[in-house]
Amino acid sequence: MKDRIALMLAAFWWGSLTTIGFLVVPMLFARLGNPAVAGNVAGQLFAAQTWVALGCGLVLLLYFRSRADDRSTDSERVAVILIVTALLLALLQQYAVAPHILARENLRLWHSLGSGMYLGQWVCAGALLWRMGRLRN
Template identity: 50%
Template sequence: MKQRFNVMVAALWWGSLTGLGFVVVPMLFANLGTPAAAGAMAARLFTAQAWLSTGCAMLLLLVLNKKDDAALALQAQAAMKFVVAGLLLALLVEFGIAPRIVSARADGGNLKLWHGLGTALYVVQWLCAGLALWRLAPTSQAAQPPAAD
């Protein structure tokens, strides 16, 4: 049960990053009237995503820190570095990069630099969440429940 919970939380984290970054935000820019309107909405969505990422990562860290099952402890150890890295990246993008994007847009600063850096860090966070999910997923048929007839 604990293993399934870990996988579900990691899947929520990775799936939400995937949906927002690769589907929703591109559709905003394709369908809203102006890039400014799409950018403003995307900024709100990325803030919500940062909090969701933080919650999922913190929950995983709390659950993975328990060492009551040796097999799960090995999976947890393998995933932990990716969870921590993803958490730090989410916080860095939200509190370090996003404010610079907003100020660059308002002050005429280097928007391209900050947006590119934010995008790169988002992709690395996506990779960390995906690798955490990969590490937490069951690896053998023995770990899988029997198929229902």
């Protein structure tokens, strides 16, 4: 039962990243017409996504911790590395990059860096989901 809940949590994390980053935010900029308003709403969505990432990531870390014993597999260790990497990217994006974007400092650089971090988090969450789909004991 715990395995299925953890898998669904990983799917929720990856799905929320996908929906916000690749559907909702581009639609905001296409439909609202005012980039400042769209950017403000997008920033709020990305901040909320950071909390989703923290919640999902921490619960998944607890799940893998509960599975840890002398026979931990390499796949489980890689899963933990993917979770920690994604969490670090989410936190860095929110607390190191986003303030520069909000202050409109060197927007091209900071926006590119934030987009890269979001994409990295998306890749880590997707790889985690893929691996968890294969982890069946």
